[in-house]
Amino acid sequence: MWQACASYPDPAVRILHPSFERYRVLLAGVERLATGFRWAEGPVWFGDGRYLLFSDIPNNRIMKWEEETGTTTVFRKPSDYANGHTRDRQGRLVSCEHGTRRVTRTEYDGSITVLAERFEGKRLNSPNDVVVKSDGSIWFSDPAFGLNDYEGFRAQPELPTHLYRIDGATGELTVAARDIASPNGLAFSPDESLLYVVQSRGTPYRNIVAFDVIDGGRALANPRVLIDCGPGGTPDGIRCDEDGNLWCGWGMGPEMDGVMVYSPQGLAIGHIRLPERCANLCFGGPRRNRLFMAGSQSLYALYVNTRGA
16 A cells, blocks of 8 residues: 655665665655556656656556646557557657567657667567667567567567677667677666666566677677575666666565665665555656656656766
8 A cells, every 4th residue: 555755854765875864855755656457667757748658568558657737548448458668869759668678769750760670680589678778779678578468469589589789870679688688677887887677587586687888889798697586585677876876676565665776786775665656666756866767557756866867
């Protein structure tokens, strides 16, 4: 049961290490902005319009929350069971779609451009999450989680669960990393020297892997487990702040649901407790200091004392 904090500081914002104290705003609490969804995912902030888009995957729609009015409306339906979103360097919406098993871009006039749907003649599985690098390249994960009749359409995967890169200049699709057990959320470090990837079928537990970005930003090397999530730990979407900390959507269970925050060295420093699992998150607001969290059935927000990278 959701209850807003009655006084500050909000006990839902938990300090696990003293280094997290500076990121907590004492006079800010967790807010529930909207609820009534089936599986909220993929939030992306549009500062030029002062609104947030996020997916409601099983309902096959993209929702729009407006900062000025606090209202939530349907932005696109059907959405082809869209999951993760981001914006490219020109501000256009880039989306991962389960239903069509592709990555698309929404043009300024609203038309849809397909960026990737096949690799070596075979259909992608179910593109899940996506980030854009400063050189315009698009990186996305492709697990098989959406090949069912709840979040897409039932089908058998045709490809291994790779991590892909779309070249920003040529549009060429290449495999950035092959040895990932169901890649999920991903994020670049602030200087783009590292790429963090959630490995949802990691052994023995889910984990977050760090890669070195090499070859002028075109390839990955030296994968290593930065965060071993332990039994029950369920990271999903991830984002970096300006100091390189990792903010991770997390579950499952009352003691774990919400957002876990890790230092660049992989130390757990903070936990934002929510009454439901957080699937994905992003920084937004005019100063990029508001954390938007897509929970199982709701959208939450919290002002923090840092900015998104």
